[in-house]
Amino acid sequence: MLPEFELLMPRTLPEALEMMNESSRVIPLAGGTSLLVDLRGRISRPQMLINIGGLDELRGVRVEEGYVVVGSAVTIADLKHNVLIAKHGQVLQQATRVFANPLVRNRATIGGNLAYGSPAADAAPPLLVLDAEVELTCKDAKRTVPLKEFITGVRETVRHPRELVTAIRWPILPEGSVGVFHKLGLRKADAISVLSIAVMLHRKNTEDYAQVRIALGAVAPTPIRVTPAEELLSGGPLTPEVIARAAQLASESTHAISDIRGSAAYRKRVITALVKRLLTNLAEGTKEKKHNESEGYHS
Amino acid sequence: MLHGRVLSSPYAHACVKRIDATAAEAIGAVVITFNDIPSVRYNERIITIPSVLHKDHYVLADKVRRMGEAVAAVAAETEELAEKAVRAIKVEYDVLPVLTDPIKAMKPGATPIYDTVLWGENEIEIEHNIACARSIEQGDVDRAFAEADVVVEGTFNLSKVYHAQMETKSAICRPEPNGGLTVWPTTQSIHNVRILLGQIFDIPLSKVNVKRVPIGGTFGSSIQMNPPIPICAALALKAHRPVKLTLTREEDAHDHTRYGEQIHLQLAAKKDGTLTGAKMEAIVDIGAHNIQAYSFLGVTVGWLVSLYKIPNVRYHGTAVYTNKAPSCAMQGFGNPQVTFATESLIEELAEKLDIDSLELRLKNYVGLGDTFWGQGPLVRSIVESDGVPELLHRGAEAIGWSDRPKSGSGTGRFRSGIGLGRGFHTSSAGAPQPGDVIDFSGAMVKLNVDGSVDVITALMDHGGGTLEALNRIVSEALCVPLDKVNMAPAETCSTVYDCVTHATRGVYAGGGAVLKAARTLREEILTTAAHYLNVQAHALTLKLNKDLEQGVVYTPSIPDRTMTLSELATRCWSESWKTIAAVESYRPVNCPPAYVTVFVEVKVDTWTGLVHTVKAVMGSDCGTVICPAMAIGQLEGGLSKGAGYALYESNAWSTDGQLVSGGYWIDSKTSGISETPHIDAFTAGFAHTYEPSGPFGAKGIGEAAINPVAAAYANAIHNAIGIRFYELPITPEKVLIALKKKERIHG
């Protein structure tokens, strides 16, 4: 059962930031799909929560000065249906389709997904390959941190207790970019990832790729970019040999974790298999628009 | 009404030294601890006859033996206040070493989980944490093995999975002014709850009234009286107020599971495939309480010898206490475990002998005319209806059995395979003579003045549609339209005894009881009508008149001697004569096998180890199908739960006795709708059989539906990748490890 707690209900963002400024023990509550579970399980015991899920300033998706800007309280369900995301964040939208279940998606926010600092956050790998940044705001200041640097360990982020994640943003992709997301869970729906992968290709011409980005979730203490593999692939044509080597490298360069959902050894094996598969599919079919890569439940 | 909460032990094994509840009482809560409950040791499940019933349970524990066991409970005005109060209780524990592995628990020097328990009325010592053991032998086993042409064997490990039933365990108890109790519990037997509460709290049964509450599912987890029920009763009695107590899902997950088991099985056969002998050794992880281990050990070998004709059998079963959730019946009561082992070995045997495994099954299965003792050595009957050949042949045709690949011949990333599992469950635990399991039902049927009928039975329906089937049986027997048959709400004070809805007995035995009562009622209808119509009773009969929408009594040769049931009952009423009613108890003297066959086609992803269900064909021999839609639902459910058992649910425990998932469902992995094969890829069929001992030819279905499913999956996976798995669940990780090992061996 949920323990008792106090709940602050700010009406505006400035009011929320004011309340957060008063004590470092005020904990933001967005969708509550992680926080309330932890309270119930007595994993965390905050005395005071602040409900930020309803703040208008944290809602909405917009394109601004060459960036896609997503408010931190935008829900996964919103993202799943958003036309701007369909255009500029296809790889993220793929992840929303296999995220939790419809009920959780309706409440879970993108800000909460990242701020929780879980290695298995499904929004993280797509956002990593989009080169996303996290906007952090406190009463008197605002800063932007690359997502790569935002999550520092299991349930650890660089967020200061008095700061809120207010937005997530990424530069609009150049023409010819194509991304793909794949989630491996122990069930097809409503499962936490054993492994998630996002891959993004930026195309120079049909043969060559200016850049390849690969991110992995749920395999290391934080969601990660696999730089060694990316470097190996970038610039050259994606031949089967290069892909095989990159896949191997992705696995070797990752310090995989063991947990209830799978062992490190299993994860390492599947990284190789899935990186290979995703890259091969992309290399062979970059002209076809649709990449129905997730084994998940599509609704 | 007050709201209750239990104080769950944070340790899996500990003695409670001191409890300080002053802070909880100070905020207005009513608190109970071990000192407030009657010092009565009991078994929560009273299906086993009293003389061989093991009793090791108290309402609250002074020694906790599993994580989450209740050491105290509170009742307060709101659930929030109760939660606050329960957290304010201080408990000092003497923490003891935790035993989670039954094999280690049996080792000399292992910490005893119990010193003594009651067996019947006698106190017995528990040694090496062995709750009980059973050896059963028939024929000349050594000779059978010495003379065998081929022997196959395997050690099978079966996980202790959670029931994952729809609602968590719950009760409302209202103390009555006369010192009695009215109870609304989650249960599969209102009468057994009544008897137990009467015994524990020393209240005359006439003052304990237990009501039937509709429930969405149990899968066997409420055959026993669940812990919250007596705790709630104790709270209500102390508070002198009604109390509601409901477990959280996390608490519920630590409260009951399927029996975890290690089965070592050897089968001996002749060259032509005739089975000649079996040796079976079972080590059963019963968890913290002995709920029904003795009968479990009996049925474990019963399932084997009733699946295939094996003349020479040696069996030893050992039930071991561990510091985990108590094991109890779960859809199949040990049968899915034994069927997994047997059907895996049958497939191996067929491969060794180069015989089609379907033919091998047909050659050896227990069928028409054979003796059958699925429910244990004392529950013997003869098979009188047998749809096995029909189910096997039709299923084989539908799945393309003869075109299936040779095991392990597939190449490439995705490999497909087809697997078969067959099994059965007993319909009830009935037999000609009484055994060590209580099995009988009772029912009342009465005719109302408008020709409608009330059916009064204590039988439970856990969402399977059992009571709907009973309505149909009464409708058919009395020629009354279905919508004029009313299933009355039930409570113990106004129903006759019904043991419990379990053992796939609801329709067969519970339905048998209503049919018996309906037939008695029919006799009374006819004799009463004979009086008014001036016709011999045995010349009269009943039929449904669709225009009048009711039953009529008539005699074919004299057309004007007829009256409707409404006219008959109205006259009995207006002439101040009587109610036409009947009450009967019914003991099934048979427990016929309800057969099920499952063919599944799977696709194994050799890159990730994931196993996908491509297609499933299920066949059921449940005799006459009383509610086709409901029966198909049972098969679909059996496939889904069986796939969960086979592929997803590990329900692992840490060495300190905690569920690794913490009880959270996100990691408990029951299969959901996304894992279920698409409706177009699922076929259900029924055999054309008639069970002479069943109501209108019906047998059971529920548990049979799951029993062979895990075996079918294991066999399909073997067919796809040439690897046999002896441990459930067959997770992607295990598949990959096995594939890697195979690659290493074969280059």
Ligand SMILES: Cc1cc2nc3c(=O)[nH]c(=O)nc-3n(C[C@H](O)[C@H](O)[C@H](O)COP(=O)(O)OP(=O)(O)OC[C@H]3O[C@@H](n4cnc5c(N)ncnc54)[C@H](O)[C@@H]3O)c2cc1C
């Ligand atoms: C059944 C179930 C299934 C799930 N499946 C998935 C899944 O498939 N994939 C997945 O990635 N996750 C899954 N989750 C986890 C969870 O739903 C997500 O991580 C979700 O995005 C969390 O967002 P929220 O808005 O609910 O966060 P909350 O629970 O409200 O908050 C989470 C944490 O972030 C902090 N926080 C929230 N918003 C902010 C903010 N704006 N600024 C600063 N801190 C903030 C909170 O203080 C808290 O510490 C699942 C959870 C459940 C219960």
